Amino acid sequence: EAGVAQSPRYKIIEKRQSVAFWCNPISGHATLYWYQQILGQGPKLLIQFQNNGVVDDSQLPKDRFSAERLKGVDSTLKIQPAKLEDSAVYLCASSRGGADNEKLFFGSGTQLSVL
Amino acid sequence: DQQVKQNSPSLSVQEGRISILNCDYTNSMFDYFLWYKKYPAEGPTFLISISSIKDKNEDGRFTVFLNKSAKHLSLHIVPSQPGDSAVYFCAASYSGNTGKLIFGQGTTLQVKP
Numbered sequence: 001e002a003g004v005a006q007s008p009r010y011k012i013i014e015k016r017q018s019v020a021f022w023c024n025p026i027s028g029h030a031t032l033y034w035y036q037q038i039l040g041q042g043p044k045l046l047i048q049f050q051n052n053g054v055v056d057d058s059q060l061p062k063d064r065f066s067a068e069r070l071k072g073v074d075s076t077l078k079i080q081p082a083k084l085e086d087s088a089v090y091l092c093a094s095s096r097g098g099a100d101n102e103k104l105f106f107g108s109g110t111q112l113s114v115l
Numbered sequence: 116d117q118q119v120k121q122n123s124p125s126l127s128v129q130e131g132r133i134s135i136l137n138c139d140y141t142n143s144m145f146d147y148f149l150w151y152k153k154y155p156a157e158g159p160t161f162l163i164s165i166s167s168i169k170d171k172n173e174d175g176r177f178t179v180f181l182n183k184s185a186k187h188l189s190l191h192i193v194p195s196q197p198g199d200s201a202v203y204f205c206a207a208s209y210s211g212n213t214g215k216l217i218f219g220q221g222t223t224l225q226v227k228p
Contacts, residue, residue, distance in 0.1 A: 106158030
């Protein structure tokens with residue numbers, strides 16, 4: 001089974017610019033997550049989708065971050081405008097749902113550097 | 116407010132010996148706990164989990180222990196192998212299979228040959 005695909009792998013931008021990340025989850029996984037991992041910290045949930053509906057976006061800075069999941073499959077996460085403190089690895093994950101909902105499968109992440 | 120804490124940033128052990136990674140949590144509403152392992156330039160991968168109704172779960176060389184009264188869990192790796200060298204994250208979730216995980220900061224394990 002193919003894993004969670006993310007692109008780009010690396011991105012360097014200047015502050016106030018915009019950036020977008022793409023994620024393709026494991027086929028058949030209904031739940032998709034975006035996590036932010038700042039250096040030296042554990043991943044922090046930004047947003048959780050169930051199919052194409054948002055389940056939890058309580059920690060998403062909505063003034064600058066947005067995310068969508070088209071047709072319940074691929075997802076994009078956008079930052080506009082970026083700040084220095086947004087430098088982090090952005091991880092996409094998916095899960096089967098049900099009793100296995102906590103067993104997340106992660107992509108390799110997008111490492112973002114904001115200069 | 117850090118609800119899940121891994122107070123040891125790093126741990127170094129000799130190959131063949133036991134590795135013990137620790138994790139503390141503050142929220143008594145957590146009822147499911149997991150350990151993830153992360154190699155450089157890769158995403159975390161699921162390792163082992165435990166429900167709050169148990170105090171131990173074993174999978175091969177990996178055993179997770181849960182002490183609910185102390186709000187503490189630990190991961191034991193016996194015997195440790197050089198390929199176990201990675202960052203280990205503990206995570207906790209609330210009941211209801213929400214899928215929302217709260218992660219600790221991670222512990223870097225180095226297993227020396």
